[in-house]
Amino acid sequence: MYKFFLYAMLIIIYLGLAKALSPSEIGIHYLQNERGFSKLIKGDLATVILVDTHATGFLIKTYYQKYRVISGYDTVEELIVRTSKEFAQKNLKHIGLSLYRKTDVSEEFLPLPPGSIYMGNREFGDWSKNKKGESRWIFHKAFKNFPRYLGWGTFRPTREFYQELKSKVSLNQPYFGPNGEFGPNGKVTRENFPQFFKDERMKKVEMKTLLIEYFKENF
Amino acid sequence: MAEIFDRLVIRLLLALFVCLMIYVYRYAHVIFYPTVKRQVLKKINPAENPADSLHLFSRIIGIALIFSSITFNETSGFFLSIFHFAVWGTLAIILYLLSLYIIESIVFYNFDYTDEILKRKNMSYAVISFCHAIVIAYLTRTVMIEAENSLVILLVLWLYMLVIVGFSVKYYTFISKLTFNRLLIQKNLSLCFSYGGFSLGAGLVIASCFDQEHYDITVYCIQVLLKTILSLIIFPIFKKGLVRIFPIKLGEERALEGRIDTDMQSLGYGFYEGSVFIAGAILTTMIVNRIQFGTIYPFF
Incomplete structure (x- = not known):
C-alpha cells in the first residue's frame, strides 16, 4: 500500500512538473470557448479567422487551432491555441470563417465570413459598381492586401451579400455566403485555405494500404 | 605520402x-x-x-x-x-x-x-x-x-548528475530484497551481481536522461528532471513485468523462512536480480527516449 501511494505521488509530481515546466506548455494559450478571445486579442477592429485545426494524441486528444488575426491598423499575425474538445469540434464546420470580431465598443462571437467587420466601414473601403452594374465592396489602396489576408481571393462581396449577412447577425445565425462560398464546403474557403484541404490530410487511409506502404518503404 | x-x-x-x-x-x-x-x-x-x-x-x-x-x-x-x-x-x-x-x-x-x-x-x-x-x-x-567545452555548464551538469546519482543509489534498498550492509560484510557475491546490475542499469537510465539536445541550460535541466521522474515511473512496470513473466521459486514449499533467505543469498538470485534490473533499465530508456510524439508544427 505504501509503495502504491508512493508511485501515485510520483505520477502526480511528474504530471504537475511537466505541466508547469515543460517548454511545450509554455507560450501556447488555452481557449475554453469563444469568450476566451477577449483576453487574447488586443488590437482594435480585429477579426480572428480560423485557418486550420488539428488534434494530436492517441486516447486523450489535444486540440489545436490556428487563427489569422487581422487588426485594422496593425499587422497580421498567426495565433496557435489549444482548445477544448467541444470548441474544436463545434468549429470544424467554421474553417475560413471569422469566429471573433472586436470593435472599439463591442465584441462579436458569431461565425461569419471573414472581413464582415470592415464591410460598410468607409475608413477601409467603399462600394463600387462594376461593368455589370453590381455594387461590390472594394478596400482602399492602403488596405489592398486585405482580400488576401481575409482569404477572399478574387471574391468581392456585393450589397446583397452584406444585407443578408446583417439579417443573419440580427437572427444570431452563422452565415456562409449566399451560395455557401465560405466554410469547409465553400469554394472561396477551399481555394484560399489550401493547407487545411490538402489531399493527404483529407483522405482516410485504410489499414491495408497503410501496411502495404509501410512494407514498401521499409523492406 | x-x-x-x-x-x-x-x-x-x-x-x-x-x-x-x-x-x-x-x-x-x-x-x-x-x-x-x-x-x-x-x-x-x-x-x-x-x-x-x-x-x-x-x-x-x-x-x-x-x-x-x-x-x-x-x-x-x-x-x-x-x-x-x-x-x-x-x-x-x-x-x-x-x-x-x-x-x-x-x-x-x-x-x-x-x-x-x-x-x-x-x-x-x-x-x-x-x-x-x-x-x-x-x-x-x-x-x-x-x-560542449563550457566549463560553467560542465560544473552545473556535473553537480546535477551527482545529485541524481546520489538519490538513485538509495533507490536500491526500495527495489531489492537483499540486505546491502549485512551481505557486504559477509562478502556475498549475490549482492554484488544484484547491485552491479542495478547500478549499471541506473547509469544507463541517467545517461539517457542527459543525452538530449540543449539550447538553454534551464530548459535542459528541467527536461532531465522530467525524464528522470518519468524513468522512475516506467522502471517499476518493467521490473514487475519481468518478475511476473519469469517467476522464480525461493526455497521449498512450506520451507522455513531461513531457507528462503539462504536461496536469496545464492549467486543465482544475484544474477536474476541484476539481469532484471539491467533489462528493465534498458527497456525504460527505450520508453523514455525512443518514442517520437512529434509536434503540431508539421501540420500547422
Missing part, C-alpha cells in the same frame, strides 16, 4: 600524451586513496589481491572511458589541441575521482576501503566498486559531451 606520414606522427604523439595523462591520473588516485600509496606507486601484483586489482583497474577503465569523449582539433594547431586535452583531461580526472569519492562515501558509509579491500580482500566490495567506477565514468563522459 608526406601528409599521411605527418598524420600518423600526430596520432602517435597524441597517443603518448594520453599515456602521460594516465600517468598523471595514477598520482591523482593517491590523493583520494592515500592508503594505497605504496601499492599504486610500486609494481602491482594482481595475484596477491584480486579485489585490489579489480578496484584499481576499474578506475583505469573509467578514466579511459572519459578520455574518449575529449576530441583533438588539429586544425587549431597541434600544441593548442594538446593543451585543450591537458586542461579537459585534468578536469575530467578531478571530477571523476571526486564523483567516485562522494558516491562511494554514500554507498559504503559503513565500510572502509583499507579494511574491505586491503585486509579482507572483499570481492563483493570490489565488484560493486567496479560498477561504480564504470557508471560514474560513463555519466561524467555524457556530461562532458553535453557541456
Whole structure:
C-alpha cells in the first residue's frame, strides 16, 4: 500500500512538473470557448479567422487551432491555441470563417465570413459598381492586401451579400455566403485555405494500404 | 605520402600524451586513496589481491572511458589541441575521482576501503566498486559531451548528475530484497551481481536522461528532471513485468523462512536480480527516449 501511494505521488509530481515546466506548455494559450478571445486579442477592429485545426494524441486528444488575426491598423499575425474538445469540434464546420470580431465598443462571437467587420466601414473601403452594374465592396489602396489576408481571393462581396449577412447577425445565425462560398464546403474557403484541404490530410487511409506502404518503404 | 606520414606522427604523439595523462591520473588516485600509496606507486601484483586489482583497474577503465569523449582539433594547431586535452583531461580526472569519492562515501558509509579491500580482500566490495567506477565514468563522459567545452555548464551538469546519482543509489534498498550492509560484510557475491546490475542499469537510465539536445541550460535541466521522474515511473512496470513473466521459486514449499533467505543469498538470485534490473533499465530508456510524439508544427 505504501509503495502504491508512493508511485501515485510520483505520477502526480511528474504530471504537475511537466505541466508547469515543460517548454511545450509554455507560450501556447488555452481557449475554453469563444469568450476566451477577449483576453487574447488586443488590437482594435480585429477579426480572428480560423485557418486550420488539428488534434494530436492517441486516447486523450489535444486540440489545436490556428487563427489569422487581422487588426485594422496593425499587422497580421498567426495565433496557435489549444482548445477544448467541444470548441474544436463545434468549429470544424467554421474553417475560413471569422469566429471573433472586436470593435472599439463591442465584441462579436458569431461565425461569419471573414472581413464582415470592415464591410460598410468607409475608413477601409467603399462600394463600387462594376461593368455589370453590381455594387461590390472594394478596400482602399492602403488596405489592398486585405482580400488576401481575409482569404477572399478574387471574391468581392456585393450589397446583397452584406444585407443578408446583417439579417443573419440580427437572427444570431452563422452565415456562409449566399451560395455557401465560405466554410469547409465553400469554394472561396477551399481555394484560399489550401493547407487545411490538402489531399493527404483529407483522405482516410485504410489499414491495408497503410501496411502495404509501410512494407514498401521499409523492406 | 608526406601528409599521411605527418598524420600518423600526430596520432602517435597524441597517443603518448594520453599515456602521460594516465600517468598523471595514477598520482591523482593517491590523493583520494592515500592508503594505497605504496601499492599504486610500486609494481602491482594482481595475484596477491584480486579485489585490489579489480578496484584499481576499474578506475583505469573509467578514466579511459572519459578520455574518449575529449576530441583533438588539429586544425587549431597541434600544441593548442594538446593543451585543450591537458586542461579537459585534468578536469575530467578531478571530477571523476571526486564523483567516485562522494558516491562511494554514500554507498559504503559503513565500510572502509583499507579494511574491505586491503585486509579482507572483499570481492563483493570490489565488484560493486567496479560498477561504480564504470557508471560514474560513463555519466561524467555524457556530461562532458553535453557541456560542449563550457566549463560553467560542465560544473552545473556535473553537480546535477551527482545529485541524481546520489538519490538513485538509495533507490536500491526500495527495489531489492537483499540486505546491502549485512551481505557486504559477509562478502556475498549475490549482492554484488544484484547491485552491479542495478547500478549499471541506473547509469544507463541517467545517461539517457542527459543525452538530449540543449539550447538553454534551464530548459535542459528541467527536461532531465522530467525524464528522470518519468524513468522512475516506467522502471517499476518493467521490473514487475519481468518478475511476473519469469517467476522464480525461493526455497521449498512450506520451507522455513531461513531457507528462503539462504536461496536469496545464492549467486543465482544475484544474477536474476541484476539481469532484471539491467533489462528493465534498458527497456525504460527505450520508453523514455525512443518514442517520437512529434509536434503540431508539421501540420500547422
